Amino acid sequence: MRTAGRIRDADLEEVRRRANLIDVASEYMQVKRAGRLYKALCPFHAEKTPSFSLDPAKGLYFCFGCHEGGDVIKLVEKLDNLSFVEAIERLAQMTGVDLHYEQLSDADRAAHRRRARLVDAHREAAAYYHETLKRASEASDARAYLLQQRGFTKETLELFQVGFSLPKWDALVTHLKGKGFSEQEIADAGLGARRQDGGLVDRFRGRVMFPIHDLTGDPVAFGARKMGTEDGPKYLNSAESPIYKKSQVLYALNRANRENRPGSDRRGVHRRDRAPPGRDPDGGGDVRDRARSRAPARAPALHAGRRPLPRCGRGRRSGGGADVRPDDR
Ligand SMILES: [Zn+2]
Numbered sequence: 001m002r003t004a005g006r007i008r009d010a011d012l013e014e015v016r017r018r019a020n021l022i023d024v025a026s027e028y029m030q031v032k033r034a035g036r037l038y039k040a041l042c043p044f045h046a047e048k049t050p051s052f053s054l055d056p057a058k059g060l061y062f063c064f065g066c067h068e069g070g071d072v073i074k075l076v077e078k079l080d081n082l083s084f085v086e087a088i089e090r091l092a093q094m095t096g097v098d099l100h101y102e103q104l105s106d107a108d109r110a111a112h113r114r115r116a117r118l119v120d121a122h123r124e125a126a127a128y129y130h131e132t133l134k135r136a137s138e139a140s141d142a143r144a145y146l147l148q149q150r151g152f153t154k155e156t157l158e159l160f161q162v163g164f165s166l167p168k169w170d171a172l173v174t175h176l177k178g179k180g181f182s183e184q185e186i187a188d189a190g191l192g193a194r195r196q197d198g199g200l201v202d203r204f205r206g207r208v209m210f211p212i213h214d215l216t217g218d219p220v221a222f223g224a225r226k227m228g229t230e231d232g233p234k235y236l237n238s239a240e241s242p243i244y245k246k247s248q249v250l251y252a253l254n255r256a257n258r259e260n261r262p263g264s265d266r267r268g269v270h271r272r273d274r275a276p277p278g279r280d281p282d283g284g285g286d287v288r289d290r291a292r293s294r295a296p297a298r299a300p301a302l303h304a305g306r307r308p309l310p311r312c313g314r315g316r317r318s319g320g321g322a323d324v325r326p327d328d329r
Pocket residue numbers: 042043044045052063064065066067068
């Protein structure tokens with residue numbers, strides 16, 4: 001029987017914590033250690049020499065041949081052709097996590113559908129900003145900054161969907177409207193801001209854009225670093241929105257692991273310049289530090305609105321290894 005339910009956030013986080021990329025990948029392919037990384041023949045395209053690279057510290061994989069990339073959940077989704085929720089269920093079985101499902105009311109489901117629209121707007125915005133970074137002549141300084149000063153490569157820019165917002169008033173707003181998003185949705189998502197005359201303008205202009213993801217990997221906000229002469233602070237984050245509470249999200253670059261941010265092994269880069277894009281102008285400190293210590297207990301699980309809902313009772317108790325949380329009932 002299908003029930004409206006979603007996997008509890010604490011369980012989701014436990015699966016993420018336990019599912020080791022190398023162990024999981026080894027179930028599907030032969031992985032070989034190569035220094036700090038592991039290599040394998042890419043499961044997504046035909047090849048004779050391995051260009052599929054797995055980084056155990058970051059918990060991310062990337063293929064230099066076909067540019068497939070992601071984390072352990074993405075890997076299982078792709079290899080087994082599963083939805084996000086199904087991939088979590090499979091990983092929970094592999095790692096002995098007992099999943100619990102929360103029931104949703106009709107009102108909850110409506111709220112989740114609305115959230116899904118705002119997430120979709122972010123996904124579209126991230127793709128647009130990313131294309132702009134790769135192609136726009138106005139983005140040449142941003143490209144140079146990322147590749148030469150921040151230690152990104154073309155592959156990591158791709159993997160993290162780093163982007164650029166044009167120094168124009170309504171580039172993104174116009175793009176999103178063309179994709180069928182209403183002004184209200186763009187404003188609610190925090191991607192546009194109302195002018196005094198009621199018109200809607202882009203919130204981010206002339207900035208390098210770093211998508212911020214929630215626990216499920218959905219893009220819910222941006223961290224933005226100023227490049228040109230636009231007004232405003234050097235680092236600007238999305239304002240809080242129905243899908244983004246600053247204390248509850250993880251930064252894309254830190255999604256899997258902490259110390260190995262792209263560029264963190266570069267020497268001689270001035271510390272200030274390595275300040276994370278998520279530096280929070282109104283709260284002080286780095287949103288990622290707070291995310292690390294306080295997330296993920298209450299992050300909204302956005303998958304329920306967009307992805308197939310899990311069936312009740314499929315969480316399997318196995319191995320006795322599952323934590324019993326104080327709020328279990
Ligand atoms: Zn490949």
